[in-house]
Amino acid sequence: AEGSPSVTTLGLKYDKELYKIFGINLELPLSHFSGYGISDTGIGDLRVRGRAQYRFGRNVIIGATEFVFPTATSDTLGTRQYTFDPTLAYVYAFSPNFFTALVGKQFISLYNLDEKKYQDTNQTQIRMLAGYLSNNGWWAAIDPQVWINNEDGRTEYLLEGELGTMLNRTTGVWTRIGKRIGGDWHRNDWTVLLGIRFIPGQRE
Secondary structure (H helix, E strand, O other), rough: OOOOOEEEEEEEEEEEEEEEEEEEEEEEEEEEEEEOOOEEEEEEEEEEEEEEEEEOOOEEEEEEEEEOOOOOOOOHHHHOOEEEEEEEEEEEEEEEEEEEEEEEEEEEEEOOOOOOOOOOEEEEEEEEEEEEOOOOOEEEEEEEEEEEOOOOOOOOEEEEEEEEEOOOEEEEEEEEEEEEEEEEOOOOOOOEEEEEOOOOOOOO
C-alpha cells in the first residue's frame, strides 16, 4: 500500500583501532524500504571508512574519509553511485560520561552508474550531538541534523536518537530512530536502524 516513505536497517559494522590514533570501519546495511507503493528488502551500499584523531585535554579532533560502493540490491536501498565522503568532527567531553560533538560531512559523487535516472550526489550534512556513556557499557545520544542538497539548494532537518549497549568487550548493539522535522527536501519520514558492531582487539 502507498504511504509515507520509511527505511528500517540492520547495520553490520566492523571497527578496528590502529596505533591508538588511527582506525578503520566497514559497514554493510541490511535494509527494508516502504513507501510510494514500493516495498523492497535487501542489501544496502557498502561503506569503508578510515579515521585519525588528535586529543588535547577534553577536546578531540577527528578527520575521516568514507568510500561508498553501490552494492545495494535495489535502487531504493542505495545511491547507485561510488562516493567519497570526507568528515571533520570536534568532540568536547564535559566529563568521562557526557560529551557533545559538532560534525560536518560532505558527500561527493565519484561515478554515477545511471546519470539519466539519478542526480549526482553532492550533499552536506551538519550534526550537533550530545551523548552519555555509562560506566556499565551502555550509551544514549540525541543527534539533530541538517542535510543540504548542493545540486538544487534544498534542505532537510532531521532529529535522531540512539540507545545502545556493549554485550561484551568486543560486541555492541544499538537502535537509532530518526524523524524528519522539516525542510523542502523530502526523503524519508522515518528511519529505524538496528546495529551490531564488532570491535576486535580491544584491551581489557
